[in-house]
Amino acid sequence: MxxxxxxxxxxxxxxxxxxxxxxxxxxxxxxxxxxxxxxxxxxxxxxxxxxxxxxxxxxxxxxxxxxxxxxxxxxxxxxxxxxxxxxxxxxxxxxxxxxxxxxxxxxxxxxxxxxxxxxxxxxxxxxxxxxxxxxxxxxxxxxxxxxxxxxxxxxxxxxxxxxxxxxxxxxxxxxxxxxxxxxxxxxxxxxxxxxxxxxRGEMPEIDIGPHCSDPYDCDFMDFCWQHVPEYSVFSLRGRGIDPWELYRQGVVKLQDVPLDSLNLMQRMQAEYYLDKKSHADPAKIREFLKKVRYPVCFLDFETFSAAIPLFDGTRPYQQVPFQYSLHRIDAEGEEARHFEYLAQPGADPRKEIAEKLLGEIPEGACVIAYSMAFEKRVLRELGESGPMLRKRLNAVTTGMIDLMEPFKRRDIYHWRMNGSYSLKSVLPVLVPGMTYEGMEISDGEMASAAYFSMETIAAPAELSRLRKALLEYCRQDTLGLVRLLEMMRAMEAEGAKG
The missing domain is CATH 3.90.320 (Lambda Exonuclease; Chain A)
Incomplete structure (x- = not known):
């Protein structure tokens, strides 16, 4: 041609x-x-x-x-x-x-x-x-x-x-x-x-802009955005100044942002980056820790969603759980025990996952999740699919604690979090060594895709490897919560000494 x-x-x-x-x-x-x-x-x-x-x-x-x-x-x-x-x-x-x-x-x-x-x-x-x-x-x-x-x-x-x-x-x-x-x-x-x-001409000189992701994320963004550093105006979180307004003024790097143009949270993010600062508020951490009681469980679900509902009683794009990881500490000073579940693909996993989970979370236990609205919704919808278990599943959500809250409020903050309070941003910064880099499965989308692909894999070794990768990823999330809580207790104790 x-x-x-x-x-x-x-x-x-x-x-x-x-x-x-x-x-x-x-x-x-x-x-x-x-x-x-x-x-x-x-x-x-x-x-x-x-x-x-x-x-x-x-x-x-x-x-x-x-x-x-x-x-x-x-x-x-x-x-x-x-x-x-x-x-x-x-x-x-x-x-x-x-x-x-x-x-x-x-x-x-x-x-x-x-x-x-x-x-x-x-x-x-x-x-x-x-x-x-x-x-x-x-x-x-x-x-x-x-x-x-x-x-x-x-x-x-x-x-x-x-x-x-x-x-x-x-x-x-x-x-x-x-x-x-x-x-x-x-x-x-x-x-x-x-x-x-x-x-018919040369490549057009079109700068980056909101069009890069509207209506779709462009697959050439890595090329067009290579001049934008990791810590940039686009790192600024929240609803303060429009980063595109700054970019159009020629401001790209986070250190070049005029601080007086930012709201309180964005200014904190920029200043902490400039000074390479971190902080932890012992009083607020102590207040949060008062809510934690034993036995304490750390819960994380992996889910899939499908445009065409796969099972009776489900809606399009409903988040259906196929896996969970649970760490449980029965009493102060005890080691965390680990429980896990990964469904066989192709069959409705909801009844089995609910029954197994309820057998591992003691009645009245304190349940901790990260961004708990997601776990609460999954538990509520599990209850809708199995009315006999609804009361007990709803009880699990009662008094559930969201470990994200102290980081969302910035009671604890480190400049390397770059304004984010997602677990993927918080965990590697505060618990060195607990990184998702190098893991075969490193986010929820990859987990969902891997789960679906298991149905088409015939080789036992390949299937075993994929199951292992899924279990390792989900385990990392709840073990990370255990380590974050330990870290918060250490911060609180250090603050009490001070």
Whole structure:
């Protein structure tokens, strides 16, 4: 393909990329080597999107699919035309090309001599950028001579609760966006022309901005943001000054931020960084520690969520627990004992996980979590799935203590936390050696992806290695809470001496 041909050729996804940022489109075309690796979260989103798209076909059963794999683009175009001429009522992944724009429409359905266009999204609502996605398809299909009657966005109904087989008509919501899409038709040729003119020239000099993550996180951010240091204006936490306002004034490094422009919390963050300071307030730590009683349990769940509910009684994107780690200290001075659970993939784990957990948390125990709203929600939803256990599960949440609070309030703060109070930021700073770096699984998204992948792994050694990595990661979270509490007790004791 010659450079001019390469510049001319666009697709539905490239059009969306170009609307977000011309530089991103240029890099995608000519410097794909600069693209960052897809995150586990993004890969899970792609997989979910394919599953949702396939299920949406059931809204219009009996149709014919035009496959992407195994056919060239020309063969896909020919197959689509063949099905249209044959009188096929519904076509999935129908393929069209007009004005050097290639699109695959999720679903088109014949309707009284015209066609209805359906774009399927795995989101739970319609976003403005979805309109442009449908608008470019409408432009191409109309340009190919296909008369379009209506254009719809198909998205997930987050109020749907699974009961037996999935009912597509209840899982999906169809929203008519024909009027909006028609209004956008006038701007599509101009947008395409602008993108092609840009692609015929040098890489555009577009600086970073809010567009880097709106509406999607750009996969070239590592390249475009390489001039931004770890401690920068974008490190500033909270709702104080807009970091983009500072950046536009030429302020990038945290040490260059004018302190009088910051609110109290942001100023503290900047000053502590400049002076490389840390502090711990013994009185506030003592007040927090008064709430801790024995036996004390440290709890952390790992969960997955799915656009299409996997089990009866669950909703789209509900956080379903598949793993927990629990450290328990029965009396002051005793060593922490460790308990853990990791479900076998493919089966509903909720009853087993609830029963096992309740067997390991003594009645009336003090339960500590980090950012406890998450653990409380998981426990509440476990109770909804198993009414016989609801009372006992709710009792676990009563009096639950959030170990995040002292760090969120900055009763304890170290400049290396960089304004963050997440466990991943706090733990390695305050408990040296307890880092997540180098772990095969180092965050919740990776854990969820690993859990799902276990279902497809046949080799026992590989399965064993993955289970071990999952257990190690979850154990690190609750052992970290044990060590943080020990550290707080030491700080409190040191303060009492002073």
């Amino acid at each position: 010659s450079p001019s041909d390469k510049a001319a050729y666009l697709s539905k996804s490239l059009y969306a990329r170009g609307l977000q940022c011309h530089k991103s489109l240029y890099l995608h075309k000519y410097r794909p080597d600069l693209r960052g690796e897809p995150t586990p979260e993004l890969e899970a989103l792609w997989k979910s999107g394919h599953e949702v798209g396939d299920l949406a076909h059931m809204l219009f059963p009996g149709g014919v699919i035009v496959p992407f794999d195994g056919l060239t683009k020309d063969e896909q175009l020919a197959k689509t035309r063949e099905e249209i001429d044959r009188g096929t009522k519904a076509i999935y992944e129908a393929t069209f090309s007009f004005d050097d724009v290639f699109v695959k429409a999720d679903i088109i359905v014949r309707n009284r001599g015209c066609w209805d266009l359906y774009e399927v999204k795995s989101s739970t609502s319609v976003k403005e950028h979805h309109w442009d996605d449908v608008a470019v398809q409408y432009y191409v299909l109309s340009g190919c001579g296909l008369p379009i009657n209506k254009a719809y966005l198909v998205h997930i109904n987050n109020g749907y609760v699974r009961d037996g087989d999935i009912v597509p008509e209840e899982l999906f919501v169809l929203q008519d966006i024909t009027g909006i899409v028609k209004e956008k038709q006038a701007s599509v040729p101009d947008e395409l022309a602008g993108m092609r003119a840009m692609l």
